[in-house]
Amino acid sequence: MKLLALDTCLDACSAALRTDAAVVAAITEPMRRGHQERLAPMVAELMDGAGWRFGDLDRIAVTVGPGSFTGLRVGLAFAKGLALALDKPCVGVGVLEALARGAGTKGFVAACLDAKRGQVYLQIFIDGRAAMAPDVLPVEIAAARLAELWPGGPAKLVGSGAPLLAPVLAETETLTPAAADPVAIAEIAAAAREPFPPPRPLYLRPPDAKLPGGIDPP
Known part of the structure; x- marks a missing residue:
């Protein structure tokens, strides 16, 4: 199995590659903003460095929160879009579980x-x-x-x-790490067993931001 794990929920942008046996590569870059611009190039660099093609992937994992409302959506959108394009399963991993595993x-x-x-x-x-x-x-x-x-x-x-x-x-x-260790995220996702529920944002409280008229964002 070849697995790509992603995290953009907290104050870092992270990715890791794992096989059944071990983690092949991992990278974490601290940041509070800019996940959207950095995630795709980071993944491409990691894949190139490992000599992997996207078509080689068997599973994609992504953190689902809790965390930054904007950040976690960046990771989810990227992971779900990639999984759809490749017709591969996408596994959601809780940030708190990943922090604890680390x-x-x-x-x-x-x-x-x-x-x-x-x-x-x-x-x-x-x-x-x-x-x-x-x-x-x-x-x-x-x-x-x-x-x-x-x-x-x-x-x-x-x-x-x-x-x-x-x-x-x-x-x-x-x-007090800035974010979950992508190696831990990959370990959790590698151990997950099908069927995988569709990954959804884990919002434990309503967002602070409001749309005009006081309406909560979707």
Whole structure:
């Protein structure tokens, strides 16, 4: 199997290539804007460097959020368009799951993104398995959820919201990468089994932007 993994949800533009056996190549470029302009050239450079043709791909993976409303749509549109053109499956991967995977699959790992307005996006994993669905919570409720699910012992908090929750647990390691590791995204997608549901944006709360007349964007 040859797989292309993409991420534009957070403060980076990333891509990775993976076979059944291992990751072949990966690249991450920090950026808050400009994903739309950079993604296609980045993918072309990565494919050329690996000597792969687009027709060689068997699967395409893309992060679905939570994250920047604009950024995640860039990745989704590119991945879904490429999958349609190649007639290949497209796999959606949650950003929180990818962040947690990048921090390891042993013990207690909480992926946490600062959602602003006193809220965080949170998902907790124990030995690589989700202990809760991704959610958006006020910081104090997220802290209570952490304390409730924590079995004791070492813990890892990963993501931009990790410092907000670090005081809750003892023995806490705090990691604040700008984005999920594309290698982790590729690993998750490679392990996924069909049938794959169509990837859709994971919006855990309504967008801040409004169309004229106060209407939410679609």
